[in-house]
Amino acid sequence: MNLIKQPVLWAARSIFRNRFHSETISEQHATMDVHVVSALVDNYMYLIVDRQSGDAAVVDPVEPEKVIDLIQSIDNSNRINIRTILATHHHWDHSGGNHKMLQLIPGSSEISVVGGDDRIDAINHRVxxxxxxxxxxxxxxxxxxxxxxxxxxxYKVSCDNEISIFTGDTLFVGGCGKFFEGTAQQMYDALIKTLGSLPDHSKIYCGHEYTLSNLKFAKHVEPNNGDIDEKIRFAEECRHQKRPTIPSTIGDERRYNPFMRVESTSVQQHVKKDDPIEVMAALREEKNNFKTK
Ligand SMILES: [Zn+2]
Known part of the structure; x- marks a missing residue:
């Protein structure tokens, strides 16, 4: 999402502060904790904590006050030491809170603001x-x-056999981001070659709660794929309880996400193409015009 531009960010913050589209959940893995915090209308921010040292990173903290509130609510929060802000991309609803995040953390001159684009707010570590x-x-x-x-x-965060991937607006549960500055070939490379080569058990933490609308499109593409029905039931139950549908896994996405299934026969038959890049382009074009109701 980037339809709303920077100047109205502060207005948006004041509207959404103290509002959460989903409850905060904490995924406790053996080596890391991942706290899932809702922001704005449907964004997610993440706090990643190394369980051993307490060192922490924040992904896309567009509403930094909510991240600070979360940290203060955690037992032994004085162990948590934010070292890094990880920015997935420059859109304001992801990186527009970086400067404010730094202001809210004592000793923030030590904190690296990591990203791959000079347009990212407060970036000081280009990767x-x-x-x-x-x-x-x-x-x-x-x-x-x-x-x-x-x-x-x-960002692929790993330790021992655990892998968590923070996918921003590239891979969503059941879908992918719009091709604002790239091509179908690039999204194919991202989803099939880069992310698709990671182990099935890798956890996916994405940038937006778009799961149900993505799955409605997936069902339209593959009406006979039972994995989509099962995931829709799961997502409806989550949303009914205002719980995030996050995380999923790479293995899950391969079973129901049409954009990760451009090499499967049923998806190819739907768009009447058999070249995976052309399938990717056709799916994106159709999704851009798809009305979920
Ligand atoms: Zn975006």
Missing amino acids: KNGDKLSLGRLCIECLHTPCHTSGHVC
Whole structure:
């Protein structure tokens, strides 16, 4: 989403402060905790904490006050030490809170604001594909996935056998971002080659709660895919309870996300093409004009 421009960011913040489209959930893995915090209308921000050291990173903190409130609510919050802001891309609803986030953290001159695009608010650590950063025991690998924006970066955070991927507006649960600054070939490379080559159990933490509308389109593309029906039931139950549908996994996405299934026969038959790049382009075009109701 980038329809609303920077000047109205502060107005938007004042409207949405204290409002949450989803409850905050905390995913506790063996090596890292991932806290999922809702922002604005349907954005997600993430706090990643290395369980051993307490070192932490924040992904796309567009409403930084909510992240600070969350930290203060966590037991042993004095152990949590924010080292890094990870910006997936320059759109204001993702990186528009970076400067404010720095202002709210004591000693913030030590904090790196990481991203792949000079248009990112307060960026001080420009990264390229394959760059690796450490966060306590965790390794953060930067995956350049241009298409939604030319500087979009997904972050693969791993330790031992655990992998969490923060996919911004490249990969959503059941869908993908619009091709604002890139091509179908680039989205194919991002979804099939880069993200698609990660292990099935890799967790997906994406930038927006778009799951149900994405799955309605997926169902339109593959009406006979039972995995889509199952995921719709799960997502409806989550949304009924105002719970995030996040995270999913790479293995899950391969079963129901049409944009990760451009090589499957049923998706190809729907768009009447068999070249995966052309299938990607046709799906995106159809989704852009698809009305969920
Ligand atoms: Zn965006």
